[in-house]
Amino acid sequence: MIDRRLVENFDWGLFWVLMGIIGVGLVSVYSALYLQIQENPTGNLFVRQLVWLSAGFAVLFGTLLFDYHRLKSISLWSYLLLIFLLVLVLLVGKEVNGARRWLQFGGFQFQPSEFMKVVIVMKLAAYFGSQDMPAYPDLKKLLPALGILFIPVVLILAGPDLGTAMVVLAVGLTVIVFMGVRWRYILTAALAIIPTLYPLWEYVLRPYQKSRIMILFSPELDPLGAGYHIRQSKIAIGSGMAWGKGFLNGTQNNLRFLPEKHTDFIFSVWAEEWGFVGCVFLLLLFGFLVFLGLRVARRSRDRFGALLVVGMTCLIFWQALINIGMVLGLLPVVGITLPFVSYGGSSVITLCFAIGIIQNVSMRRYTFHTQ
Amino acid sequence: MAEKRKRKSTLQILKFSDNESSLFGRQYLLLTAVLVLVLLVYVLRLWHLQILEGPRYRYQSENNRIRLEDIPAPRGIIFDRNGIPLVENRPAYHLELIREDVADLEETVQRLARLCERDPQEFLDILESNRHRPRFKPVRLLADLDRDILARVEAHRVRLPGVVLQLEPKREYRWNGVAAHLIGYLSEITEQELSSPQFEGYHPGEDIGRYGVERAYQRYLHGRRGGRQVEVDALGRRMRLLEEVLPIPGRNIWLTIDIELQKAAEEALKGETGSIVAMDPRDGAILALASSPTFDQENFIRGFTREEWRSLSNDPGRPLLNRAIGAAYPPGSVYKPFLLLAGLNEGVISLDTKFNCPGFYFFANRRYRCWRDQGHGNLDAESSLVQSCNVFYYQTGMRLGVDRIAHYSKLFGMGTATGISLHGEHPGLIPTADWKRRATGVPWQRGETLSVSIGQGFNLTTPLQMALSYSALANGGKVWQPYVVRRIEGGGTGGADEMRGNLKRKVHMDPRHLDMVRSGLKGVVHEDRGTAHRAVKDKSLSIAGKTGTALVVRLPDNVNRKLHAREAKRRERDHAWFVGYAPADDPQITVVAMVEHGGHGSSAAAPRVEQVMAAHFKGVSREEDS
Incomplete structure (x- = not known):
């Protein structure tokens, strides 16, 4: 099944950049969980992260075994299955911090919204990749795509899981825009949406919902919650200065940092200990990853592959952008992990799958297909 | 055919491939531009935080917290x-x-x-x-x-x-x-x-x-x-x-409670085990809710030692139980007015019906006794209430049957939780034939209807339920949902939320029937033969009410009642009830006193109700003076 030519086209550059990011992640997670690791050297979250990464690599290489065109036929079914699971989460999901996100199967729990991130890309790529789809499709062809995108976004938003909904929306819109949307459509949509915002804000939203949104954009309105977190995050990042305090020397990290320091705020742990140099290094790694991903897309043989790769690349790009922007105090504080750096099982598996798809398309760029 | 289609699709893919770069070229450029721009912004932000502001943040992280x-x-x-x-x-x-x-x-x-x-x-x-x-x-x-x-x-x-x-x-x-x-x-x-x-x-x-x-x-x-x-x-x-x-x-x-009245109620209960409920029959507001023995609230603030907590929670007097709402007793004769109303409304008796009381009622080879061994003679409905003759109610009850009795009791609010906004309310129990079959598996016995008719047997009511039911007699049939909070101050708007009584239902009765019952209740206190005539001293309060005695231990048929009462150990003495409202013609307050093992309702409970009502009307006149 895998012949020599396929292996030759494996994108090693992309692979090594990924390894670099994962390395940064392991160093940061180790530091964030240092106290826990010292207390329990075998049964801690760092060890579990290693297990997740191994599983992630298994998924990554498993993805390479089949031709990505097969995804076209399963995309609809996996999409429908996930929609079903998202509804299920709303009905019977496990509640954590007031939000329903998790489904429990025996001792194993998982987050369907996480997998929606890749499935939405598959479904939209399959939709636009079909034969009779022209570039710059007209409204009749665009509306079903918007429908495909907005159903899961609304379901995730109802969780409520603003962060994941934002990522799914951003990724989906990127794929749609990439396919080509005429300017007049964009302008019309903007003109239609903007006037509805005011009545929505004034009459539909409840005061507590409004204040939640306000806090999102200006965390200092919630000085005991998000505002405090952002302030501590900025102190941690800033105190890293040019060269950082060194591995395991972060005081913010060890003393009193955020509850989510090993997940959402992992970037500030890295920034405190490795400074400006380390941060720029990590940003460049992400930049290369996206750049190499787009190169694979451009070289791919067909539209389905190109859209698939663009979607998967943008998934990583948007998620990194939103997470780092939040930690730097530039974007709203929503619960989003930093790809391959933050601790987290579902996230690692999904993102490894995304990388696997990119590699898959890269490997099969010279094979020809008739259908 | 198949070959032709294959060639066609191949052609299409090739066509797409030709156009590919021109098709998506602009989009790739746009995405790369966004990527570079974002990286630039983030690097600048990091430069600002770590290089320009770095020393300040470093100082904050190390010296200040x-x-x-x-x-x-x-x-x-x-x-x-x-x-x-x-x-x-x-x-x-x-x-x-x-x-x-x-x-x-x-x-x-x-x-x-x-x-x-x-x-x-x-x-x-x-x-x-x-x-x-x-x-x-x-x-x-x-x-x-x-x-x-x-x-x-x-x-x-x-x-x-x-x-x-x-x-x-x-x-x-x-x-x-x-x-x-x-x-x-x-x-x-x-x-x-x-x-x-x-x-x-x-x-x-x-x-x-x-x-x-x-x-x-x-x-x-x-x-x-x-x-x-x-x-x-x-x-x-x-x-x-x-x-x-x-x-x-x-x-x-x-x-809704008045602290002075509350203190008077607790004073009246001092040394006894029991409860007093005072309620405004006009809107269901609870004016006093006393349960004895009581407990020391400060102890919960100070915190208990294990020993203290054990002795409090294992106290046989159960001081933590709110007896006014959380304990249920057989209502005894306090139940009788409702039986009369049921009988009158169902037509099994009329205002003129008379029954002869020889001191007992003979049923199934057993004597069911009246409290007065020598009997009451020929009595009509009103006198039967005044003198609390059991035989009249045996007769009426047998004619009604248990299910019709239950129907009316429930209408007046007995046998279900009143819905007062406190936890730990006892629902009480009003038995029906169906209930007994389900609960015990044994069908209803006719003899049991006799016990139920005089408020004994399976019947259980809480003092609060009695306050509710008697208030409905006092106010012409309105069954209120009792409430204890009349105002919650300082909402989001700074104003106060006022609470009002909630009318659960209005029981429709023939006014002549109700008048007769109310006149009987007044007679209990004001007529010479009334069961509470001697117990209630101050007739100017114009109290109307009913005594009740809930049997704790059933008396064998041939025991001298008075002797037994004297000799009975405290724990075997009957529970004493008195439920009344005043003034009889324009009721403003309903008071229930229940004294566990108090003995007879007239001597043990009625004076306590009188005490509370006196305190209430003294308070009202003091308020009017000032």
Whole structure:
């Protein structure tokens, strides 16, 4: 099944950049969980992260075994299955911090919204990749795509899981825009949406919902919650200065940092200990990853592959952008992990799958297909 | 055919491939541009934070610390109906330790133990159990310091970095033990409750209502805790206030009870086990709700030793039980007016019906006794109520049957929870044939209808239910949902929410029937042969009511009743009821007294009702004077 030519086209550059990011992640997670690791050297979250990464690599290489065109036929079914699971989460999901996100199967729990991130890309790529789809499709062809995108976004938003909904929306819109949307459509949509915002804000939203949104954009309105977190995050990042305090020397990290320091705020742990140099290094790694991903897309043989790769690349790009922007105090504080750096099982598996798809398309760029 | 299609599709793909770069070229460029732009912005931001502002943040991270401090919200005050505070807040100081700021933990603990006159090991144990909390979070060593310790610790605090005296409002009961069951008490929130969605936003160490109004109105009384972000120096001293969120105080609650009347009711119950309920029959407001024995609410604030708690919860007198709503007894003769109304309404008796009472009723080879061994002779309905003749009710009850009796009792509010907003209400029990078959598997026996007819047998009602039912007699058939809170002050808009009585249903009766029953109830007190005629001294109060005696131990057929009453051990004596309203012609208050093992209703319960009513009308006239 895998012949020599396929292996030759494996994108090693992309692979090594990924390894670099994962390395940064392991160093940061180790530091964030240092106290826990010292207390329990075998049964801690760092060890579990290693297990997740191994599983992630298994998924990554498993993805390479089949031709990505097969995804076209399963995309609809996996999409429908996930929609079903998202509804299920709303009905019977496990509640954590007031939000329903998790489904429990025996001792194993998982987050369907996480997998929606890749499935939405598959479904939209399959939709636009079909034969009779022209570039710059007209409204009749665009509306079903918007429908495909907005159903899961609304379901995730109802969780409520603003962060994941934002990522799914951003990724989906990127794929749609990439396919080509005429300017007049964009302008019309903007003109239609903007006037509805005011009545929505004034009459539909409840005061507590409004204040939640306000806090999102200006965390200092919630000085005991998000505002405090952002302030501590900025102190941690800033105190890293040019060269950082060194591995395991972060005081913010060890003393009193955020509850989510090993997940959402992992970037500030890295920034405190490795400074400006380390941060720029990590940003460049992400930049290369996206750049190499787009190169694979451009070289791919067909539209389905190109859209698939663009979607998967943008998934990583948007998620990194939103997470780092939040930690730097530039974007709203929503619960989003930093790809391959933050601790987290579902996230690692999904993102490894995304990388696997990119590699898959890269490997099969010279094979020809008739259908 | 197949070959043709294959070639066609191949052609299409090739066509796409040709156009590919021109098709998506602009989009690739756009995405790359966005990528570069974002990277640039982020690098600039990092430059700003780490290079330009870096030294400031480095200083903050090493020398100063940003901390969160709690500002507890004062709990709402509880007033009586006239605005007299029953429960207030007083400042309490807790001794807390922030380990991160402590120079020498061993030394500090030793000195603190000496200042507080405690065993240092006690503090070390607390610290050990909090080992996993972040070191910058305070650990509470001692709650609610007394004045001497507070003064000593305060004097030495400068030399004890990391030691904090946290101010927190604590409950103070103005009349400790009075209305304890109604007001309730608080205790600290448990670990388990903290993680439940009901208590989202609560912090460890906060007190929550456990009983009575404190529990039922927890949501309103609690308020919301505030906090502040402060910058502290290396010794934990506050340098600068960065942000502050003021606490939202809990809302004040005005009860429907009158504290003077409540005190009179508790005074009337002194030394007895039982309860008194006073209610306004015009709207269902509870004016007094007393249960005896009572308990010491302050104890819950101070905290119990294991020993104290065991002796309180195992006390055979069950002081923690609110007997007015949480205990149910056979109503005895207090039940009789409802049987009359049922009989009249169903047409099995009329206003002129007379039954002969020879002192017993003979059924199935058994004598069912009247309380008066020599019998009452020929009685009509009204006199049967005045003299509480059992035989009249045996006759009526047999004609009605158990299910029709139950129907009317339930209409008047017996046998179901009244819906008062307090926890621990006993629903009582009004038996039906169907109920007995389901509960015991044995069909209903006709003889049991006889017991039910005079309020004994399976019948169980709470004092509160009796207050409700008699209020319905007093006000012409309105069954209220009783309520204990008349006002909740300080909502989101700053105004107060006024509560009003909730009418559950109106029972429709022939006014002539009701008049007869009410005239009978008046006769109980005011006629020479009335069962409470001698017990109620002050006839000017114009009380109408009914005595009742709930059998605890059934008397064998041939025992001398009086002798038995004298000889019976206290625990075997009957429960005494009196339920009445006044003034008889324009009822303004309904009072129920239930004295466990009090003996007869007329001697043990009626004078207590009289006492409460006298206090009420004295209070009313005092109010009118001023």
